[in-house]
Amino acid sequence: MWSILILVILSILSYLVTDELIPKLKDLFIKAGLYGVDLCKNNNKKIPEAIGVISGCVFLVTSFIFIPTVFGNDLIERELFPHNEFAELLAALLSICCMLLLGFADDVLDLKWRYKLLLPTVASLPLLVVYYVNFNSTTFVIPIPFRQWLGVSINIGFLYYVYMGMLAVFCTNAINILAGINGLEVGQAIVIAASIIIFDIIELRGDQFKAHTFSLHIMIPYLATTLALMKHNWYPSKVFVGDTFCYVSGMTFAVVGILSHFSKTVLLFFLPQIMNFIYSVPQLFHIIPCPRHCLPKYSAEMDLLQASRTVIAKKDLTFFRKIIVQVLTILRLIDKVEDKESITINNLTLINLVLIKLGPMSEDRLTVTLLALQCCCTLLAFLIRYPMASYFYET
Amino acid sequence: MWSILILVILSILSYLVTDELIPKLKDLFIKAGLYGVDLCKNNNKKIPEAIGVISGCVFLVTSFIFIPTVFGNDLIERELFPHNEFAELLAALLSICCMLLLGFADDVLDLKWRYKLLLPTVASLPLLVVYYVNFNSTTFVIPIPFRQWLGVSINIGFLYYVYMGMLAVFCTNAINILAGINGLEVGQAIVIAASIIIFDIIELRGDQFKAHTFSLHIMIPYLATTLALMKHNWYPSKVFVGDTFCYVSGMTFAVVGILSHFSKTVLLFFLPQIMNFIYSVPQLFHIIPCPRHCLPKYSAEMDLLQASRTVIAKKDLTFFRKIIVQVLTILRLIDKVEDKESITINNLTLINLVLIKLGPMSEDRLTVTLLALQCCCTLLAFLIRYPMASYFYET
Numbered sequence: 001m002w003s004i005l006i007l008v009i010l011s012i013l014s015y016l017v018t019d020e021l022i023p024k025l026k027d028l029f030i031k032a033g034l035y036g037v038d039l040c041k042n043n044n045k046k047i048p049e050a051i052g053v054i055s056g057c058v059f060l061v062t063s064f065i066f067i068p069t070v071f072g073n074d075l076i077e078r079e080l081f082p083h084n085e086f087a088e089l090l091a092a093l094l095s096i097c098c099m100l101l102l103g104f105a106d107d108v109l110d111l112k113w114r115y116k117l118l119l120p121t122v123a124s125l126p127l128l129v130v131y132y133v134n135f136n137s138t139t140f141v142i143p144i145p146f147r148q149w150l151g152v153s154i155n156i157g158f159l160y161y162v163y164m165g166m167l168a169v170f171c172t173n174a175i176n177i178l179a180g181i182n183g184l185e186v187g188q189a190i191v192i193a194a195s196i197i198i199f200d201i202i203e204l205r206g207d208q209f210k211a212h213t214f215s216l217h218i219m220i221p222y223l224a225t226t227l228a229l230m231k232h233n234w235y236p237s238k239v240f241v242g243d244t245f246c247y248v249s250g251m252t253f254a255v256v257g258i259l260s261h262f263s264k265t266v267l268l269f270f271l272p273q274i275m276n277f278i279y280s281v282p283q284l285f286h287i288i289p290c291p292r293h294c295l296p297k298y299s300a301e302m303d304l305l306q307a308s309r310t311v312i313a314k315k316d317l318t319f320f321r322k323i324i325v326q327v328l329t330i331l332r333l334i335d336k337v338e339d340k341e342s343i344t345i346n347n348l349t350l351i352n353l354v355l356i357k358l359g360p361m362s363e364d365r366l367t368v369t370l371l372a373l374q375c376c377c378t379l380l381a382f383l384i385r386y387p388m389a390s391y392f393y394e395t
Numbered sequence: 396m397w398s399i400l401i402l403v404i405l406s407i408l409s410y411l412v413t414d415e416l417i418p419k420l421k422d423l424f425i426k427a428g429l430y431g432v433d434l435c436k437n438n439n440k441k442i443p444e445a446i447g448v449i450s451g452c453v454f455l456v457t458s459f460i461f462i463p464t465v466f467g468n469d470l471i472e473r474e475l476f477p478h479n480e481f482a483e484l485l486a487a488l489l490s491i492c493c494m495l496l497l498g499f500a501d502d503v504l505d506l507k508w509r510y511k512l513l514l515p516t517v518a519s520l521p522l523l524v525v526y527y528v529n530f531n532s533t534t535f536v537i538p539i540p541f542r543q544w545l546g547v548s549i550n551i552g553f554l555y556y557v558y559m560g561m562l563a564v565f566c567t568n569a570i571n572i573l574a575g576i577n578g579l580e581v582g583q584a585i586v587i588a589a590s591i592i593i594f595d596i597i598e599l600r601g602d603q604f605k606a607h608t609f610s611l612h613i614m615i616p617y618l619a620t621t622l623a624l625m626k627h628n629w630y631p632s633k634v635f636v637g638d639t640f641c642y643v644s645g646m647t648f649a650v651v652g653i654l655s656h657f658s659k660t661v662l663l664f665f666l667p668q669i670m671n672f673i674y675s676v677p678q679l680f681h682i683i684p685c686p687r688h689c690l691p692k693y694s695a696e697m698d699l700l701q702a703s704r705t706v707i708a709k710k711d712l713t714f715f716r717k718i719i720v721q722v723l724t725i726l727r728l729i730d731k732v733e734d735k736e737s738i739t740i741n742n743l744t745l746i747n748l749v750l751i752k753l754g755p756m757s758e759d760r761l762t763v764t765l766l767a768l769q770c771c772c773t774l775l776a777f778l779i780r781y782p783m784a785s786y787f788y789e790t
């Protein structure tokens with residue numbers, strides 16, 4: 001356990017370094033043309049973009065420096081060195097490093113969608129090989145109520161690897177689409193990271209303590225550097241985090257979920273992201289017209305954010321579109337205004353949904369509301385994972 | 396050996412993909428502000444920079460896809476899986492991926508020198524841990540003539556790790572400073588890579604065949620993607636390769652040298668880079684004034700390149716400077732013009748040295764001349780490594 005103590009000290013240092021580096025380096029980003037304007041503010045200040053690359057690099061460097069400590073005792077007796085665990089850590093860092101590169105390239109070059117889907121899949125390949133040689137458990141345990149039909153467990157074989165590859169793609173993109181207001185990307189990542197750390201600490205006394213120690217080795221420095229990033233990204237943002245941050249975060253969560261065998265629990269922590277993804281599907285796949293930005297609309301007079309809207313001309317109202325609008329109306333998930341020629345609905349994002357349910361609010365209150373929702377989902381996840389799990393699985 | 400065959404086929408594919416991607420993506424780079432103007436040409440065309448990131452990414456992806464093949468047989472019998480070799484490959488790819496990220500960040504953000512020296516050191520850390528647990532041989536065998544004083548071998552312990560860390564820093568920066576004319580960075584990297592591949596093939600029948608197979612696994616896809624890059628970077632360059640390429644290349648050579656235990660042979664292949672580095676030291680450390688660019692001077696009338704020059708005012712001619720100029724004059728390594736108030740000498744780079752020895756020449760002829768020199772050094776290296784080695788070491 002003393003290795004965790006060293007890690008905490010290293011992580012505090014990495015927090016301080018990140019906090020120091022961000023204001024020092026941010027002019028370099030503006031000079032390189034990496035900046036944006038905050039669409040929810042009254043001014044046109046240039047705000048540096050892609051600053052997630054700084055916290056990501058410090059996170060990686062901290063993990064590198066920590067390697068000799070992780071294997072401290074094993075380094076003395078080299079015959080017993082756990083090469084498989086070392087390969088696990090290296091594969092994890094390799095996948096994260098790849099996403100850092102891809103994210104930064106995306107921020108600089110504005111890559112096409114196909115690369116965004118293809119490259120995380122490739123980046124997760126070393127991870128899958130490690131999983132194959134170290135575990136290769138491709139079995140899902142079936143919840144008790146369904147066992148009469150499906151048996152105790154089901155081995156999905158190769159499909160399990162497809163599932164893990166898709167998990168990496170999903171996690172990297174899910175954070176990226178629940179974004180757009182100050183502090184939200186970083187805030188949700190902090191809540192998820194903290195949830196995973198709490199879960200690890202609870203499970204440290206269980207028989208999977210090795211897997212959970214591994215998870216802590218990755219999550220603690222991640223959380224520290226992300227907290228430093230938060231300090232500069234909180235409302236009103238002095239820096240933007242960019243796709244870089246979302247990609248690195250998503251991959252970090254996926255890596256930990258896969259290699260520590262609790263990918264289903266990680267998905268429980270991703271509930272708001274999953275809801276947002278499902279809710280956004282009609283616009284993501286352009287079934288319903290999607291404007292360039294689905295951000296909430298900033299009203300300068302009130303200094304409040306309102307849900308942004310999209311217009312569907314009635315002549316373009318295909319059967320499929322009509323069904324979707326009707327279902328969403330019945331579920332009370334959209335705010336619809338109809339006139340003779342067109343239907344106007346809010347853009348389908350969780351952020352806009354909160355705004356139509358709770359009314360216009362200021363940007364920081366909106367972020368806090370969404371993060372509170374994220375925390376509630378974590379509580380729900382723990383409820384499902386612990387008290388309720390006994391209904392579904394033997395404990 | 397069938398895995399090498401698959402690798403060759405994969406590498407041919409990676410050549411084709413790189414060749415296809417470069418013209419497709421280069422406008423993205425110009426749009427992102429990543430372009431330069433060719434200082435040795437008559438026009439002011441925008442030429443995309445940092446294109447080395449494309450070949451580097453394809454190289455990495457190829458290596459990822461190749462992983463299941465490398466361990467093909469071992470994947471079937473998982474009990475005997477060589478976790479240590481797998482960790483070796485992962486550490487190699489991790490170090491290369493880090494340099495790709497650092498190089499690209501440097502091209503975009505124009506990082507300060509301290510980061511350029513610090514980060515390759517950190518990036519080589521996983522490599523050193525792998526070396527420690529897999530080999531930890533820190534012994535130099537002493538050449539026969541010196542054994543009467545130093546013994547048969549000398550164990551330098553921790554210093555060996557410092558040497559390997561410095562090798563990574565040296566290799567990444569050595570290619571970067573022998574650069575500036577079309578095709579030279581890529582050309583020298585191709586000659587070095589080809590030399591290493593020839594060396595590996597010669598040694599495949601020896602007792603170190605495993606290490607040399609490992610080296611081939613890295614070098615073959617590297618060479619293929621670099622050849623594709625060369626096609627677009629050759630005179631007149633349609634793309635520039637950027638620091639990205641130099642960093643990735645240097646780290647790739649260092650990784651292979653360290654993990655396949657022939658770092659001294661790799662250094663032999665780096666002879667022109669070492670000569671250039673030593674020759675440049677007085678200007679690199681600003682002992683002699685160094686202009687922003689040490690590139691040769693382009694004369695538009697003649698369409699030829701001439702050595703560029705630097706001026707030292709006689710009143711600034713300190714004792715130390717005087718000594719350096721005198722030594723270089725005696726060694727006939729500079730072209731010096733003196734007048735009452737100042738001394739004018741050529742900038743201290745190998746490129747300028749070739750120009751003062753052979754006279755002004757066109758850019759493509761200059762590149763060919765320097766690459767011919769690189770090939771001669773490879774021949775010399777093989778001469779030292781094979782016929783002459785028996786004078787220094789038992790065979």
